[in-house]
Amino acid sequence: MRIVVVGGDAAGMSAAHTALRAARAAGRDVTITVLEATGHTSYSACGIPYWIAGDVASGDDLVARTAVEHRAAGLDLRLGARAVAIDTDDRVVRYDGVTGPGEVPYDELVLATGAMPIVPVWARPPEGGLVPGVHPVKNLDDGAVWLDLLVAADGPAVVVGGGYIGVEMAEALVRRGFRTTLVTRSGVMGSLDPDQGERIEKAMTAAGVTLRTRHTVDRLVTEGGGDGRVRGVVLDSGERLDAALVVLALGVEPATALGAAAGLPLGEAGGYLPDPGGRIGPHLWAAGDCCEVEHRISGARAFLPLGTHANKLGRIVGDNLLGGDRRFGGATGTAITRFVAGDVHLEISRTGLSTAEATAAGYDVTSLVTEGTTASGYMPEAEPIATKVLADRRTRRLLGIQIVGGPGAGKRIDAAAAALWGGLDVDDLAGMDLAYAPPFATVWDALQIAARRLAERI
Amino acid sequence: MRIVVVGGDAAGMSAAHTALRAARAAGRDVTITVLEATGHTSYSACGIPYWIAGDVASGDDLVARTAVEHRAAGLDLRLGARAVAIDTDDRVVRYDGVTGPGEVPYDELVLATGAMPIVPVWARPPEGGLVPGVHPVKNLDDGAVWLDLLVAADGPAVVVGGGYIGVEMAEALVRRGFRTTLVTRSGVMGSLDPDQGERIEKAMTAAGVTLRTRHTVDRLVTEGGGDGRVRGVVLDSGERLDAALVVLALGVEPATALGAAAGLPLGEAGGYLPDPGGRIGPHLWAAGDCCEVEHRISGARAFLPLGTHANKLGRIVGDNLLGGDRRFGGATGTAITRFVAGDVHLEISRTGLSTAEATAAGYDVTSLVTEGTTASGYMPEAEPIATKVLADRRTRRLLGIQIVGGPGAGKRIDAAAAALWGGLDVDDLAGMDLAYAPPFATVWDALQIAARRLAERI
Secondary structure (H helix, E strand, C coil), rough: CCCEEECHHHHHHHHHHHHHHHHHHHCCCCEEEECCCCCCCCCCCHHHHHHHCCCCHHHHHHHHCHHHHHHHHHHHEEEECCEEEEEEECCCCEEEECCEEEEEEEEEEEECEEEECCHHHHHCCCCCCCCCCCECCHHHHHHHHHHHHHHHHHEEEEEEECCHHHHHHHHHHCCCCEEEEEECCCCEEECHHHHHHHHHHHHHHHHEEEEEEECCCCEECCCCCCCCCCCCCEECCCCCCCCCEECCCCEECCCCCHHCCCCECCCCCCCCCCCCEEEEEEEEECCCCCCCCECCCCCCECCCCCHHHHHHHHHHHHHCCCCCCCCCCCECCCCCEEEEEEEEEEEEEECCCCCHHHHHHHCCCEEEEHHHEEECCCCCCCCEEEEEEEECCCEEEEEEEEEEECCCCCCHHHHHHHHHHHEEEHHHHHHHHCCCCCCCCCCCCCHHHHHHHHHHHH | CCEEECCCHHCCCCCCHHHHHHEEEEEECCCCEECCCCCCEEEEEHHHHHHHHHCCHHHHHCCCHHHHHHCCCEEEEEEEEEEEECCCCCCEEEEEECCEEEEEEEEEEECCCCCEEEECCHHHCCCCCCCCCCCECCCCHHHHHHHHHHHHCCCCCEEEECCCCHHHHHHHHHHHCCCCCEEEECCCCCCCCCHHHHHHHHHHHCCCEEEEEECCCEECCCCCCCCCCCCCECCCEEEEEEEEEEEEECCCECCHHHHCCCCCCCCCCCEECCCCCEEECCCCCCCCCEEEEEEEECCCEECCCCCCHHHHHHHHHHHHHCCCCCCCCCECEEEEEEEEEEEEEEEEEEEECCHHHHHHCCCCEEEEEEECCCCCCCCCCEEEEEEEEEECCCEEEEEEEEEEEEECHHHHHHHHHHHHHHHCCCCHHHHHHCHHHHHHHCCCCCCHHHHHHHHHHH
């Protein structure tokens, strides 16, 4: 049996190693080839902003497993091998390798090509590539580029995009001492409701980040230096911001050109649509950020490019390739980040649907933000926490929770995520037995006060 | 309508104020009398060790609501009024008040008398009271006594009891600079399994606490000073420990003498047995630490003296007194504490049943401890975390989770508590969508790795 995996990061390598273990356990002879377009495998893309910030000493620290280790485990890993076509009739993948074109036949093919950063037209010079000083944050090579850019830069930074990467890069740049402006077409952290987003904006402003929300970038300024490097950013308002560095943090999109060319169906967001077992066609599988996953609360597909789902789905595919019958249980839209700079330590998390998402999914949404503390008010650990709970008015079912608060606030989202996973209602969250001791919580945990207050209003 | 509440702390005052609000909302004329034996109301008993440790400046900070505030809200609060008898026929409570005996008639009576610290025979001198230097940690007066004792003490401390209060007092004493020995008849934190308890013992030893596990106290030594103060403790092994201070942390028992004398049924642990609505008899209600509550996982009654249940049940009783139909959903045995001293920062939490409890409840218990980190290994926030997951072999249902780890470990228990509340199984915990970002978790959260590894073994 010949398995080919396209993409050697979280999903692909989870699938490959799980299949390898399953094959050995079953005593089956299986060849697993992994085609990876870059020179890197199994790295933590989420760690790159912290590498840039200086929390992580080396890009090597972000690599969970090196190429040498993958090969030693028994994988036929081909680095610098960019898959360019799939022939689903002859079951062959064609690729451009470091020594020229190649092809590899498969019995089963796993597409784990991930996602690509969105690069807007204004960032692309006519001669191709990117304007010097302007760069995205996606893979390890990008991280290395950023470290070089930071050393060379002699002016302020502009982050374009207010999502997770935008906020994390703003943290990194402020902590590195750069005067930083964040430009976003909506509010900051648009995956939360605007009222929670405003709390984040306030904290970022307090830490010295200049915000330009509800603005877009019209064009870059490169004139004046004679070297083509970025000098500034012009917004839709006409405002010109000086910029020696511009972070492209406008999000990512599924890298599915390979499958699209082979006629594979794609979802609304452009991702593959694996069934719960990871299948996208005969002898074809997909996992990771190139997929749209089932959302347990909306009941629809969602593009949620996160390592958590990539690892889980990769593992499921790996088992099922060898005849297993594992199923992905879906996602509930859980995510977390932080903004820490100077005196500001803000944790931000969410699970389920936002008000806009829940309304679009047909729910009769009711919600409430409750302010509390992360520990008993008399303890030095007490920090503010604002918890927004969303429920369906008809069924009282929990739809989503959003947390913005100080140290200790963010990971509380997991209790809410577990409640969503179990399909629980707002009364369950208010009544359940969460942990209390003065350094850790109020006697009714902030999450429960929030749920209880909403429950009383429905 | 005349409501009388016996006990003015968490459960009693939750009931009283909830009833007051409900009465006002319904436009009903209700008199609510609260009899409180001490001079304090609505204080955080759990905060006392942190007051003693010096984290909290004043005992007043532990008071959530003063007597003046309770009275201003409309309660007839009688401090220093110790209820001594209930006449359930004539519906009268008799009490010893500051100015002599009194009585108060009731239409509905709420017993919220809490729990009393266990004071062993060896701590009671023939002349009554306690040996000077020996004291429990239960109410605000105890806290004030401890602050005086700490100032006066010129020798080492012995903590007797290795549960939550014992560990918290050991922390307080070590941080206050006392040479401290903890004596416990089992291992430390016996509400966790012994393997997890050993991790706690190791950390406490590293922080300078001397442990005498699996030992009991035979007698105190008071000779030598001529003042009757404690000088030492003699263990069952014959070992003599010097002691200028002895903390009684042997646990608490329900304070139910009042109801017992009135013929009310008590449970195995000696607590009242309220129905889910809080009723213990005609016109009789109970809430708080004087009760045994329904345990959702064992299906049996459990004595779980915690402010969390006291507040919840108190509120339910308060609503139901006025005709409401609220029900207590039960407990899942969640608890958390920490031991922080010197370089040691250990967080300890548990939910559900321990192996011994689950076995006694008839489950076919399988379990596994998994060591992980609280954050991505390359982040400075990464701290060790050991997670024990217990499940039923037949149904795969989660039975309990126990966490011992560094900063950020403890409150993770809430996700497990939510999973237990929802009756979820070990595959749900492994598969659910918990929050990941490098400063907060590994890509599979420690809790999920632990669940997944156990799931693979069942």
